[in-house]
Amino acid sequence: MGRVFHTSDWHLGRQIGRHRRDTEFDAVLDEIVEIAADFTPDLIVHSGDLFDSPRPGLDDMRRAAQALRRLGAIAPVVVVGGNHDTSYVLAFLEYVLNDMGTREADQIRVRFATNAHPDGLLVAEYPAAASELTLRIGALPYLHPNRFTYNFADPAMTTATYAEQMRAVQADVYRRLAAGRTARDVLVFAAHLFIEGAVPSYSERRISIATDYAVATADLPAVNYGALGHIHKPQPVVRAGYPAHYAGSPLQLDFGEARDTKCVVLAEIAPGHKPRIELAPLTSGRRLVRLEGTLEEIAHLAGRVGDAWVKAVVNVDVSNVFLPEAIAKMLPEATIVDIEERRAGAAAAVLDREVAIEELPGIEDLLRDYLPGRGITGPALDRAMSAFARLQAEPDPEDPAPCCEETLLTAAIAGQSLDGIDRTSLLVSDGTTGPEATR
Structure with missing residues (x-):
């Protein structure tokens, strides 16, 4: 059997509110390296989005380089360029990890699949340590719907729809992977894309998970394992008998992922055999907890929160300037990311055309209802409303001088x-x- 260790979507540099999460990232990367060392894979695959920003900070570049170097000491590593990554950043990282370009081709331990490659696809082979099998991987970087870069054999494909283009790309991936295939070759497809039927966490970029850009499951190349990235919720691909998984993000990145159990994927694969897939849970990150209800209901739940990132949505009758202090006292171990006051009836209703003008809420009421939704509550809300009242009280000049x-x-x-x-x-x-x- 060939062994593949699959991780994805680290999003190094991702903050929660104004808070950096460097300690959590360091801890979960240590955990990933430890699991990989215990598994002793023949190949390690990162299926995209090393970074959260196309211009990562130096600390995040260092963090990525150190983690990939440690993984590369365990087994060869292939990294797929994601939609948050740029080919320039990944090219520099590859240069650094391979001793400033001085290593010979057979000594390279970490390879990157990016759009900088002339044909847009990295194909590589790695022998399995405990068998006579060879792992052959086709790694496809993220292909942006509006900046599609791939070396098509048919020039007419450059004007085709995204779905048609992706169908042609994946057929090309399989053609190149299967060329000269022997009975001892194990095929792996690694890509950063949105597969139809996948369940997003909605912490991904919304445009990149639009249904128009979903790839049909039937078009996926027929391989022994598909290592997929882009969707942050770990899950298998919904296609009967198809051995592909989203590894997901290693931390709960925002409150859309609060219920996700994070993991890495351990795959044992061989030609003609059903793959053995195990999800190894990751436990290093802090939980994200959303508390919703009245202040009394939240107080009842607070004892089970502990050390976590918390967003509180509090149902109130009137604005409470002491709400932040009350929530913080209930949750002494937690970090309060956001507190939202929710007043009954504050949501705007669809207006009937027969509603009289005098029945419409005043601008002061509209502003007071709107600002808490933008994170302005308590004393800050009072100061904002006071400033607005002063502006309204200033008389307009009777005959303003023209400029x-x-x-x-x-x-x-x-x-x-x-x-x-x-x-x-x-x-x-x-x-x-x-x-x-x-x-």
Whole structure:
């Protein structure tokens, strides 16, 4: 059997609110390396989105390089470029990890599949340590729907739909993987894409999981294992008998993932045999907990929260300036990311055209209902409403003096020469008047 260790979607640099999560990332990367060392794989696959930003910080670059170097000491590593990654960043990382380009081709331990490759696809072979099998991998980087870059044999494909293009790409992947295949070759497909039927966590970029950009399961190449990335919720591909998995993200990245159990995938595969797939859970990250209810209901739940990131949605009758202090006292071990006040009846209803103008809420009420949804509550909300009240109380001038530009425009429309204008009214921002102001 050949052994494949599959991880994905690290999103190094992802924050939660204003909080960095460096300690959690360090802990979960240590855990990933330890599980890989115990599994002793023949190949390690990272299926995309090493970073959360196309311009990762130096700390995140260092963190990625150290983790990949440690994994590369266990087994060869193939990293797929994700939609959050850029080919320039990954090319630099590959250069650093392979001793500034001084290693010979057969010494390279970490390879990257990015759009910088001339044909957009990395094909490589690795022998299995405990058998005479050879793992042959086709690694496909993320192909952006609006910037599709792939070396098609048929030029007409450049104007085809995304679904048609992806069908042709995956057929090409299988053709190249299966070329010259022997009975001892094990085929692996690694890609960063959205498969129809996959259940997203909605912490992914929404445009990249639109149904128009979903890849049909029937078009996936017929391989022994598919290592997929992009969807943050770990799950198998919904296709009978097809051995493909999303490994998911290693941490709960936002509150859309609060119920997800994170993991890596351990796959043992061989030609003509059903693969053995095991999900090894990751436990290093802090939980994300969403608490919702009245203050009393949240107090009842608080004892089970412990050390976690928390978003509290509190049902209130009136705004409570002491709410943050009350929530913090209930959850002494937690980090409060967000507190949202929810007032009954505050949601805007669809207006009937017969509703009288005098029945519409005033702008003060609308503003007071809107600001808590943007994270402005308590004393900050009171200050904002006080400032708004002061602005409303300031009287408008009865006959505001027109600015110089308005004066000139009015004169030009009337056909009036500048000689008929009071030059002292042409004051401009640099303090000049008269002829200097009109140059």
